[in-house]
Structures are given as structure tokens and as C-alpha cells.
Amino acid sequence: MRSSVENMKPVFVRPKSLSDKKFTYCPGCHHGLITRILAQVIDELGIQERTVMVAPVGCAVFAYEWFRCDGVQAAHGRAAAVATGIKRVRPDLVVISYQGDGDLAAIGLAETIHAANRGEKISVIFVNNQIYGMTGGQMAPTTLVGQHATSCPEGRNPQEAGYPIRMAELLATLEAPVYVARLALFDPKHVLETTKAVRKALTYQVQGKGYSFVEILANCPTGWRMSPVQANKHIAAVVTKAFPLGEFVDKG
Amino acid sequence: MERQLMTGNEAMAEAALRAGCRAYFGYPITPQNELLEYMARRMPQVGGAFVQAESEVAAINMCYGAAAAGVRVMTSSSSPGVSLKMEGISYMAGADLPVVVVNVARGGPGLGNIAPAQGDYFQATKGGGHGDYRMIVLAPSTVNEAAALTQLAFDLADKYRVPAMVLADGMLGQMMEPVELPPFVDVGSLPPKPWALSGAQGREPNYVASFALDPYDLRELNRRRLARYQQIEAHEVRWEEVQTEDAEVLLVAYGTMGRIAKTVVRLARAEGTRAGLLRPITLWPFPYGPIRRLAQRIPVVLTVELSMGQMVEDVRLAVEGRAQTPFYGEMGGVVPTPRDILQEVKAHALQRGKHEAGVRPA
Ligand SMILES: Cc1ncc(C[n+]2csc(CCOP(=O)(O)OP(=O)(O)O)c2C)c(N)n1
Numbered sequence: 001m002r003s004s005v006e007n008m009k010p011v012f013v014r015p016k017s018l019s020d021k022k023f024t025y026c027p028g029c030h031h032g033l034i035t036r037i038l039a040q041v042i043d044e045l046g047i048q049e050r051t052v053m054v055a056p057v058g059c060a061v062f063a064y065e066w067f068r069c070d071g072v073q074a075a076h077g078r079a080a081a082v083a084t085g086i087k088r089v090r091p092d093l094v095v096i097s098y099q100g101d102g103d104l105a106a107i108g109l110a111e112t113i114h115a116a117n118r119g120e121k122i123s124v125i126f127v128n129n130q131i132y133g134m135t136g137g138q139m140a141p142t143t144l145v146g147q148h149a150t151s152c153p154e155g156r157n158p159q160e161a162g163y164p165i166r167m168a169e170l171l172a173t174l175e176a177p178v179y180v181a182r183l184a185l186f187d188p189k190h191v192l193e194t195t196k197a198v199r200k201a202l203t204y205q206v207q208g209k210g211y212s213f214v215e216i217l218a219n220c221p222t223g224w225r226m227s228p229v230q231a232n233k234h235i236a237a238v239v240t241k242a243f244p245l246g247e248f249v250d251k252g
Numbered sequence: 253m254e255r256q257l258m259t260g261n262e263a264m265a266e267a268a269l270r271a272g273c274r275a276y277f278g279y280p281i282t283p284q285n286e287l288l289e290y291m292a293r294r295m296p297q298v299g300g301a302f303v304q305a306e307s308e309v310a311a312i313n314m315c316y317g318a319a320a321a322g323v324r325v326m327t328s329s330s331s332p333g334v335s336l337k338m339e340g341i342s343y344m345a346g347a348d349l350p351v352v353v354v355n356v357a358r359g360g361p362g363l364g365n366i367a368p369a370q371g372d373y374f375q376a377t378k379g380g381g382h383g384d385y386r387m388i389v390l391a392p393s394t395v396n397e398a399a400a401l402t403q404l405a406f407d408l409a410d411k412y413r414v415p416a417m418v419l420a421d422g423m424l425g426q427m428m429e430p431v432e433l434p435p436f437v438d439v440g441s442l443p444p445k446p447w448a449l450s451g452a453q454g455r456e457p458n459y460v461a462s463f464a465l466d467p468y469d470l471r472e473l474n475r476r477r478l479a480r481y482q483q484i485e486a487h488e489v490r491w492e493e494v495q496t497e498d499a500e501v502l503l504v505a506y507g508t509m510g511r512i513a514k515t516v517v518r519l520a521r522a523e524g525t526r527a528g529l530l531r532p533i534t535l536w537p538f539p540y541g542p543i544r545r546l547a548q549r550i551p552v553v554l555t556v557e558l559s560m561g562q563m564v565e566d567v568r569l570a571v572e573g574r575a576q577t578p579f580y581g582e583m584g585g586v587v588p589t590p591r592d593i594l595q596e597v598k599a600h601a602l603q604r605g606k607h608e609a610g611v612r613p614a
Contacts, residue, residue: 048452049451052451068452070451072316075340075343081309085313085314085315086320089301089317093449110307
């Protein structure tokens with residue numbers, strides 16, 4: 001009699017491109033899911049041995065060690081400039097920057113826009129969780145109007161703090177980018193769509209087409225003071241209103 | 253060796269290319285624009301990367317990326333722009349990345365002006381960025397030396413895996429002089445960098461970071477860095493001496509001021525005052541030992557700078573009370589004439605002579 005184990009085939013495995021280093025994310029945080037999606041796509045494309053990961057300062061600060069790829073830790077907001085430096089001297093490498101919304105849309109806004117405008121052949125994964133996770137939940141440039149954060153305890157007041165900045169739309173006004181999209185992760189269908197978008201972004205880079213940008217609406221259960229389930233519902237019902245999903249540029 | 257007439261800015265750029273520099277990232281600022289423009293023209297000819305960045309912050313972080321990928325990389329700027337580079341310099345020191353930063357310094361603080369000045373000495377030598385680190389600082393006094401020291405900066409930065417700065421000034425950047433240009437090094441013959449980002453192919457991944465959450469880990473990294481800094485202090489101090497053997501007044505000056513001080517020594521001797529000069533070439537590591545030795549027998553050690561007095565603090569540390577340590581400085585981009593300084597030298601020599609003859613000043 002054959003054992004039942006021999007009849008089984010794996011349907012879900014840990015991506016080879018993930019290293020053994022433990023995640024430091026809170027339970028239920030989308031960062032972990034995004035990291036895994038990225039590793040899976042790197043596996044699929046067979047580019048683990050020529051990928052360089054550029055990590056931000058933020059909850060994903062260890063992203064340079066979470067992949068079985070060469071990795072570098074950039075100063076807060078400077079990931080796009082660091083990625084530019086690598087890609088310009090080693091165009092054969094696949095260079096991916098992974099950044100939060102404080103990192104990319106506040107302190108690193110200039111680096112972000114100019115890397116996109118020059119059409120650097122890099123891929124930027126932008127994790128928009130509408131808050132500064134790592135420093136304890138302060139207001140981000142993406143914080144929704146009325147949303148509470150530790151530095152806007154009465155909720156974001158647009159008269160003083162302006163409105164959430166829509167990075168995908170902003171970058172879509174530029175000529176150079178070849179791919180700009182906004183995705184979300186609140187249900188399995190959207191997880192698959194995000195995976196597809198990440199695959200497209202990296203594929204365009206592998207093909208040498210140009211700059212790609214994938215914005216992902218992510219949760220922060222700890223910073224938002226919500227359960228992961230509540231957080232997913234909030235993204236589906238509220239966050240996607242302020243940040244519409246879609247592909248804004250696709251010149252593939 | 254090839255002889256050419258060049259400005260300091262052009263000479264430093266060409267020297268960098270010949271040293272194997274294959275990436276340059278910069279942002280325009282006077283008086284170093286010619287360096288950036290030269291690189292824009294020449295870098296593509298040698299197959300390297302050139303980007304005019306959106307800011308000095310972006311430029312230095314592009315350097316961080318290129319250095320992490322193992323390429324010899326340079327950026328240049330002038331004082332206000334160098335302030336913006338300090339973040340990246342600290343990160344590169346923390347990630348043990350070699351880089352060459354040229355500062356064609358100008359008058360400050362703030363926007364200041366575009367005239368030559370030496371007000372960036374503290375920033376360059378005492379840690380302009382945050383944290384516990386050191387940076388090699390080389391101070392040329394002629395266009396020819398600017399080219400030679402640019403090459404040296406690349407070799408030292410690679411050898412010790414540290415940032416290195418060439419601290420020039422607006423005068424050196426702009427003036428034209430004959431330069432002996434060395435031949436091109438073969439980039440393939442440079443020592444390999446097994447730690448660089450090149451794709452984890454057939455090996456474990458390489459990680460480049462300045463991050464160590466555990467204090468004991470960071471202490472260990474900093475101890476190893478300190479050991480390298482001590483090696484640099486032991487082996488890389490460079491200076492020039494001019495007629496110090498019988499000097500009664502020792503001038504200490506670097507860069508453009510060092511060059512003017514050479515003229516002062518000649519003029520003083522023509523008028524009967526035995527002046528000498530010690531010109532620091534490395535500002536870090538600083539030539540404490542050589543100055544200390546001279547101060548044992550020369551009673552007056554006069555520091556001359558284009559600042560309120562910055563290097564003079566290191567001179568006084570070196571002398572440790574063995575001699576008088578007066579200071580003469582000009583500021584705001586004003587460059588003193590040799591005659592101005594000669595008056596100072598003669599006054600100190602005279603005072604000294606009266607002192608020795610037992611005459612007390614009234
Ligand atoms: C120059 C500098 N300023 C501030 C900080 C502190 N800091 C660390 S992470 C962070 C914000 C992170 O928020 P975000 O980019 O949204 O990423 P998240 O943690 O939410 O993933 C800040 C302000 C820093 N490390 N460096």
C-alpha cells in the first residue's frame with residue numbers, strides 16, 4: 001500500500017527567495033504578505049540571483065535581509081536614489097525599492113518623483129498604510145481626512161495638514177514611467193491582482209522597459225487600533241474611496 | 253605622465269576618471285560647476301554613469317548605491333551642498349562604503365558667497381554627519397596636487413573602506429595650472445570587492461547596511477572601524493615642510509593658504525626673519541606628531557587660515573603649550589596678501605626677540 005504522503009503534491013510552499021530571517025511585523029500586517037508576494041514573483045521570474053533589494057527606513061527596514069537576494073539599506077526616503085546608483089552602474093541587475101508612505105511620499109518625495117521622471121529602470125513597491133508605523137502611528141502624507149493618528153489626535157484636519165497625497169496619480173502625469181498601478185490586499189481576489197501587478201512591474205524591468213511603480217493599499221492594525229479583519233473591511237469600504245484602485249499607466 | 257593646462261575642477265575630474273572612477277552624481281553649485289560639466293562630457297566616453305541629480309542629498313545617495321555595487325564613485329559640490337551630503341556620508345561610513353567627495357569650498361555660513369574660504373574644516377574633520385565615524389580629508393594647494401590627491405583619495409577610500417574628501421576651495425577650483433596626469437588605471441586590475449552587491453549567484457547574499465539594533469553588535473562594528481581608523485592614523489599622515497630646520501617662526505597653513513604661506517616664508521627670509529612652514533596635506537589624519545616635534549624647538553607656531561580659526565585648535569592640541577600658538581585669519585572669502593601675513597610673522601618674531609632680550613612690552 002502506498003502511503004498517503006506520496007500521493008500529496010505541494011500546493012503552497014515558502015518562496016525560495018525568502019531568507020530564514022524572521023519577520024519583525026505585527027500580527028495581521030500586510031507588509032508580511034507583500035514581502036511574500038514579492039519573493040514569490042522573484043521565484044517565478046527566476047531572477048533571485050540577480051535581484052538587489054533596496055530597503056527603506058520604516059517597518060520594512062529589514063527588507064534587505066528578508067530575501068535570499070543581495071540587499072542594501074537606504075537612508076530614510078533615499079531608496080530611489082540608492083536604487084538609481086545601483087542600476088546605473090549594474091544595468092544587468094534587477095533593482096527593487098520597497099518603501100512606506102512616510103519614506104516615499106514625505107521625506108523621499110523628491111527622490112521618488114525624479115527617479116520616476118528620469119525613467120530609471122527600477123521597480124518601486126510602495127506600501128501605503130496611511131500612517132507612520134515604525135515610529136508609533138503619526139500622521140503620514142497619505143493619512144485620510146479625519147483619520148486619527150498620534151500627531152493628529154483630533155483627526156487629520158485638511159485646513160492645516162492638507163489632503164492625502166495620491167502618489168500613483170501624481171506619477172502617472174509623468175512621461176517616463178512604463179507602469180503605474182494601485183492595488184489592495186483586502187480579499188483573495190485582490191491579493192491575486194496585486195501579485196499580477198508586481199509580476200508585470202518586475203517583468204517590465206527585466207525586459208529593460210523602464211520605471212515601474214506599484215502602490216499597495218496596506219493595513220496597519222496596530223497603528224489604526226483595529227483588528228486585521230476590521231482593517232481589511234476599512235480598506236475595502238473607506239480607503240479605496242480616497243485611493244481608487246487601477247492601472248494608471250501601462251506602456252508594456 | 254601627460255602634461256596639460258587645466259583648472260582645478262577639470263583636473264580633479266580627469267584624475268578621478270584615470271583613477272578608475274566610473275560613476276559620478278552631482279548637483280550644480282558655484283565654484284565647482286566645471287567639475288560636474290567635465291564629468292557630463294567625459295564620463296560617457298569612458299563608459300561610466302553620470303547623473304545630474306535633483307539635489308546633493310540624492311547625489312550622495314546615488315553614490316551610496318553605486319559604491320555598494322562595487323564601483324569607484326565620486327560626487328562634488330561646494331559648502332552648502334556638502335552640508336546636504338553629510339547624511340549620506342554618515343550612512344556610507346556606517347556601511348563601510350568607499351566614496352570620494354570633493355568640496356570646492358566657498359565663503360559661509362549659510363549661502364555666504366562664492367569666494368575661496370576654509371570655514372568647512374570642522375565639518376570635514378570633526379564629523380559633519382551624525383554618529384561615531386572618521387573621514388579621510390586631503391587638502392591640495394596646487395592644481396597638480398589636486399589631481400594627485402584625487403587619485404590618492406580613491407586608493408585610500410578603497411583600501412580602508414571609508415569615505416574620503418578632497419577639500420579644495422574656490423581659488424583652486426577655478427585657477428589654471430600645468431598638471432601632470434598619470435595614465436589610466438585598468439579598472440579590471442583594481443582589488444576585488446567581494447562584499448559588493450552583484451547578485452547572489454552561487455554564494456550567500458551580500459547585505460550592505462549601517463544598521464545594527466543590538467548595542468553590542470554596533471559596538472563590535474564600531475570597534476572594527478576604530479581599528480581601521482587607527483591604521484589610517486598610523487600610516488597615512490601626510491604633510492610638507494618648508495625651511496623648518498632653522499626656523500624661529502613656524503607657519504602652519506593648508507590648501508590655498510598653505511600656498512600663500514610659502515611665499516611668506518620666502519619674503520620673511522629675504523627680510524631677515526627665519527620663517528618656516530608646515531603644510532598639512534592630510535587634515536584627517538592630522539599631522540599632530542610632526543607639529544609637536546617642531547614645536548619643541550621653534551618658539552612661535554603661527555596658524556594662518558581663511559576662517560575664524562578652526563585648524564588652529566588641532567595645532568594647539570599638537571603643540572600642547574610647548575610654544576606660543578597665535579592665529580591669523582581672514583574670513584568671508586577675503587584672501588590675505590603675503591604682505592599682510594608677513595607683518596604678522598615679523599611682529600611675532602620681534603616680540604619674541606624682545607622677550608629673549610628681557611625687554612617687556614610696554
Ligand atoms: C532622517 C530620519 N528622520 C526620521 C526618522 C524616523 N523614522 C523612522 S521610520 C519613519 C516613518 C516610517 O513610516 P512609513 O515610511 O510610512 O513606513 P511604515 O513604518 O509605516 O511601514 C520615521 C519618521 C529616521 N529614521 N530618519
